[in-house]
Amino acid sequence: MSTVRIGPLLPPWSYGFIVAFALWIVTISATGPSRAGGTLVATVAFAAFSVLVGTGQMLVIASGPGNIDLSIPSVMTLAAYLAMSAMHESDGLVFLGLAVALGVGVVAGALNYAAIALLRLPPIIATLAWSFVFQSFAIDFGGEATLKPPPVLAASTTFRAAGIPILPGAVVVLTLIVMVVLRRTVFGRSLLAAGQSERAAYLAGVEVGWVRLWAYALCGGLGALAGYLLAGFTGGAALNMGDIYLMESIAVVVLGGTSVAGGDANAIGIWGAALFFNLLGIMLNTFRFQAGVRLFLTGVLIIAIVALVPHARARA
Amino acid sequence: MGEASAVTMAAPPWQRWRSLAEAGLPFAALIVMLAVIIDIRPAVFSYFGFTLLFKLTTPLILAALGQMLIIMLGDIDLSNGSFVGLVTCITALFLTDNPGLAVAAYVALVLAYAAFGLLIHLRALPSIVVTLGMSFIWLGAAVMLLPAPGGLAPGWLSGFMDWRPPLLPLPIWAAIVVALAGHLVITRSSYGTILRGTGDNPRATARAGWSVVAIRVAVYAAAGGLGVLAGLTLTGLTTSGDANIAPAYTLIGVSAVILGGGSFTGGIVSPVGTVAGALVLSLAGSLLSFLQVSPTWQVGAQGGILFLILAGRVLLREVPQ
Amino acid sequence: DGIATGDTSRIRIAFSNSYAGNSFRQVMIRDFQDAAAQAVKEGKIKGYTVVSSNASVTEQASQMQNLILQGYNAIIILAGSDTALNGAVKDACDAGIVVVAFASGVTEPCAYRVDYDLDTYGQAEMNYFASRFGTKPTNLLEIRGLAGDGFDKRLHAGVEKALAEYPNFKIVGQVYGEWTSTVAQKEVAGILPSLPTIGGVLTQGGDGYGAAMAFEAAGRKLPIIIMGNRQDELALWKKERAAEGYETISLGATPSVSQAAFWVAQQILAGKKVPKFVQVPLLQIHQDDLDAWLAKVPDGGVADADFSQALTVAIIDANADHKPIPGIPAPK
Amino acid sequence: MDLVPPGDEGAPPPPPGVYLAVRGAAKSYGAVQALRGVDFAVAPGEIVGVVGHNGAGKSTLMNILAGTVQRSRGDFTIAGKAVGEWSPHEAQRHGLRCVFQELSLCGNLTLAENTRVIHRSLRGPGWRRRAGTLIRQQLDMIFPGHGLSVETRAIELPIGARQMAEVARAFTETDAPVRCIILDEPTSALGHKAASQLLAYVKGLPERGIACILITHRLDEILLVCERATVMVDGKVVAERPVARLSRPTLVGLMGAIEAPHLPASAAAQVAGRPPVVDLPGRDSLDLAIHAAPGEIIGFAGLDGHGQRERLRALYAYSRHRHRQGRGPAVAYVAGDRGAEGVFGLWSIAENLTIRSIRTLRRIGLISREAECDLAREWVARLEVKAPSIDTPMLSLSGGNQQKVLFARALASDAEIILLDDPMRGVDVNTKQEVYKLIRREAEAGRCFVWYTTEVEELTNCGRLYVFREGRARTELLGAEIEPARILETSFGGRDG
């Protein structure tokens, strides 16, 4: 056994923030400092959604090597659809809608885990298969239309207090809560233990099965919450609203310093990575690169960041 | 009797049967699906029918085998599909008029794959993110080359893909030949053994004096090579290049490897199984179309088929210890 | 000329769809099913089917092969790629099947094509801007579709062509909205802070509402956004019109183009002589028709109008005679 | 004491006929000096034993010889030639083979295929058959009656059988003849019979001119087969002696420890009468029910792999289930396979130690950092875990200290039943003594221990034994019956089987 520790001056999760900051500077140096605030606000607003789904994905990835949830986009869509139909654009029902969305997400997550645990499918396959099924359900529940949110939901997702959007603030609070949960609760510790070594965790008294079930259920729940809020934010639940979050949810987790080998979760890092991702798109658009060049540079930057960030490795 | 043998050393017969049955699962699924299709439409059971039914499987099989090589090392390749797309662009653009340039581009691509393998190895990076980044790079390069679908495959290439060999249709021959070659190289040969061993326990092969870096680089290069072949055959079939043509190959390829008995833990893969898995998955789509599943449930039914087939694998595995 | 009446009561028509993951395509499928089911009832055809591939061109190609095997007489296809399905289309033609590619630029010559003139799409957008801004220098934002896609390329080419005629217009920003409101909103919101005042937004459909949301979120005045016939866009337009006399046009494809393709296929099999390219009209909504259309469009849906057999034949004839094609009338 | 100070000018030159020799070999991992200048030599056909506490640097030295680790400093000669860069491949070409401490078979490969891995010449048509024959013959030679099929994949074999295969593999020859073989704790995973077969085989090596370096914590094995013993302490060789002049106590003394006199096991009578906390029925009529009362130390004996570990796991699952239902006391498990079943490699000592107790460390729903540190500090002190602080990463501890943390994890918890799964594997003599004491003390305080071990000596710490055979607990031994000869006899079936 050996640990490789490259004496990093900075924690791994900080790199996302640094690169994001650099991109921001580059962008506003081209557009002028007067645009700085606007760019940041726009970035943060969308990063909040990436953080929501990324946080769920992080819980799943941390729960053990090979664990991953590919059903996030279809859970987002399905939850948003069902919530919007439950609310009928009626302001009084926003909480009902929220409950419906969360319920759908948690059940979907539980189904994912059931397929993994009972059918012993690799998570990547199990969640992929479920995502197909969820997609069909979403189509069945009114795929022909965009379902509108109640005005209150739409307003609250875009609400600003003193120019600062409130939703990202709430997501920051959520991130902080998740950090505490991971460090200071039985669930968090158990999750990280199960993620490092399933057998060791079992023998140390951890309820591995329950912990993983909850990880998937929470991931579903957070995905559903993201879907619900996104429907409010973008003016409706649409069939393809979640598509971009499939790869993004994975990328922000890993770039945020969480190890794909499991057992190590970094909630705050997701923010850095999400900001990076969104600012990258903005910067490439600002400089008006061709589509091909944009994609190319995106790939190069992703690889450069993972390659440069020092990461703790523990190998048995 | 030795002391250890009391608990049993030689695998008991039922275990052999189980692993045989497990290996046979994709074939069984294949046969069942074919039977259903032929039952619906007997005309399928002909040289012409099989040609059409399996026509597009050749590139998929090649791509899945590339994916299999990566999974063999315990990695995963999320860039496989967009890589194939890039190859179709290069092929359609250059192979006809400027074959030298096209070949040079293929070589460069294979080297690029190898270089990413090297990077993943040296920095011990998670392959899932690096290959995600690679997928953007391939797609970006393809869009730069060919901003919209177009180009033309050389006549000989499309001609070859339309060739009607004796006895069996080309895609079936291709599947057989590729499966056999894979079996000989990966499962039977002495070097394939080293590769699989490295996937399971790189430290063990390193301690036996093999260079794990060289192995990783070589395997990534081979996966790139198979991607190039997949792109070539795909261009031959579609006669043109398209950057966005094959993103689906990535996840289908992964599923095919798992369906064929592979495992993400590395070292456990079966080329024959992977080929069968790829055939099953492409046939699954066909089956749905023959069964006339309602459009709403077409996607969901694909998930259902995945569950059905893979659950069969699990039932076999669940024989009590 | 006129409706061909050859016996088609024994034919079966299939619809191969490249993607079903958004509401536009869902309506398109339903429109096809409605028209085909009605035709079955009236004894005009024997059967029909729809297969969608999950945005995978290779899967669509292999589904084409399956449809050939299943013995359909005609296949209408919304191709996921302009060229990548050429092999499969050729196979179908060789098997004696009528192939009608619609809303996609399939280049295989044996296929009939039912498509919009995408040059006119860009032209119409620019013309409208010209009617509003005259020769005043104006900044435009262009929202494109999916990078590497043929539809996007053709539409953009039309925009570029039209742009050459209006030197006072300048495209100062360009983003890819993937015809998805969420994506468009995100991309526009991201680039907006770096842009000067925008006079107009060029769209491709499905992206106008997202763009409007982004402008609103940035606290900017709504520019002239060319709407894309979605109900939410029309509703927004109406609201803004009431508030501050907002004016624009809405332009776009109709999901019911699948019906046009269906009838073209049926007519070919019935013996009608049909040109290889049948241009179908885009659906344009002007300020005056807004209320009428809005009343007709379902909540969250998209403006649609049936292509009946008669209308389709009229369009075919107009194409054959090189006459202006009939437009889609506004609802009463 | 004939100490050999490292780097001493007067170090004797390697005697003539030396097969391999290192002088002043040093290796550091960052700040850790694993080897601090070691002189070490082996003559052809010589059997050298190497002993030392956990973390003394034995394996590091062997890794340097085998070419899997590059030395930081020092000279190296093999067969009279000076060696610069050294690689596993080169080592093999010179006839040097190594069986590493951690198993180095590829689990997905069959034994025949695993043999191929170390032989470059096993290729071309028929290689599979040749490899199979090679390993089968070698297994037959070392472990007669092993019952292994060479077509079995390594993963399907229990750990003992894997170790047998790996040892046999190291002795197979194709193009390069074997000149010297390094065995790093080969017997720690072997059962009694296989271990003695191996030792007998090793004893015969000198006749064939094959040298052997044997590392083991079972000092009797050194005394049994080696000609010379090398003692390492803290990365240095502190003594080198012919075994003829050594006894077990001197050897222990050279390692800087004193072996405690053996105490009689706490009598079962003392605890009789208390209601049992463990009561697991047997699987069938031949299988004894396992029961145990507070204060008892119960042993699971028998030959390796006869169902002891499975029963221990069943006991864990059973007790855990009952506790969850509120029908039994809490249970804790101390794993012997530290790497795979014990250690959380990303965590500190404190986190590793408290994971079993986090439920009780909660204050208003959250784990109290303070309570956690207190608990960790208390137990680190009680078990004398050598570490700079409780926040030190677990993996930077030496094996023995890691094992202590795992013990502390169980002892610090509220568990009344503690299951020990061969927890002393690879632990040095010194640490063992401390842990034995600890177990007795805790038992006296009312805890119940169920202890599975492959080392017969260790079982004498128990008050009562279940001897396993063919997957069942067949015999119960009590008090005076617990002595090595009797245990072995019942393990093999004795008369009552």
Ligand SMILES: Nc1ncnc2c1ncn2[C@@H]1O[C@H](COP(=O)(O)OP(=O)(O)OP(=O)(O)O)[C@@H](O)[C@H]1O
């Ligand atoms: N993998 C590692 N990475 C970093 N430091 C390590 C590592 N392994 C050991 N160390 C440090 O090296 C030092 C020496 O360890 P060593 O194993 O020699 O201790 P020890 O006192 O002999 O242990 P024991 O009492 O178990 O025999 C320890 O302080 C340990 O923290």
Ligand SMILES: Nc1ncnc2c1ncn2[C@@H]1O[C@H](COP(=O)(O)OP(=O)(O)OP(=O)(O)O)[C@@H](O)[C@H]1O
């Ligand atoms: N890869 C490594 N990185 C850092 N430290 C290491 C590494 N390998 C060994 N060490 C440290 O070097 C020292 C010597 O370790 P080594 O494995 O040689 O001990 P050993 O004598 O074989 O012990 P044991 O009896 O437990 O097997 C220990 O302190 C160990 O922690």
Ligand SMILES: [Mg+2]
């Ligand atoms: Mg030590």
Ligand SMILES: [Mg+2]
């Ligand atoms: Mg050692």
